Amino acid sequence: MEIEIISFGQITEFINNQKIEVDGITDTDAFSKYIENRFPALKNLKYKLALNKNIVQHNTEITNQATIAIMPPFSGG
């Protein structure tokens, strides 16, 4: 399955926008585990995910060619 990852804010400093080919990641909880494992710096951040432009509030199914945004705490204004 192909997932497109995009990052924002300080997360852009250690995760580039990229497409990954993964098997066995079927929901956003599994994706979080995978990405924290690959980029341990994420564990110290209260990041949020957006799946196909919807901010993830609870564990959500991921389908092929999903776009997942990894977003650090918001700091607008």
Next chain:
Amino acid sequence: MSEKKIKNIFVNGPIAPAFIADSIAKHNSKTAIGGHSIFMGQVRKDEIDGKFVAAITYTAYEEVALEKMHQIREEIFEKYPLSCMHIYHSLGTVKAGEICLFVFASSVHRKPAILACSDVVDRLKVELPIWGKEIFEDETHQWKENI
């Protein structure tokens, strides 16, 4: 309400005082309005470990932010009897002392405008995917955190 077009709130660079003045002037034909409430966010020259913030560079997940802002706007209009509300937020670099956020709410009597203005500022700081990167005078940076 839901067929309302999604408005763009983003302005490239600082929000000019002349733009704000013009925005106020445009309301002189809306004579049912009796009260305006305006909030302006200004980039603060914070001192952190002996270094001063020279500017903030803002980025956003624009589509998601605009969709969320649309939702917030609808909820605010349901909550308060407003005549109108305008919101502008900078993207890109805004120097210390310049305006990066402009919220303008108007109503027949003052209270809904004041409450809506305050409410919308609180909500957009927490809910919109926007990030500020504080650039110091020596060109190092740190990522802004909202308290």
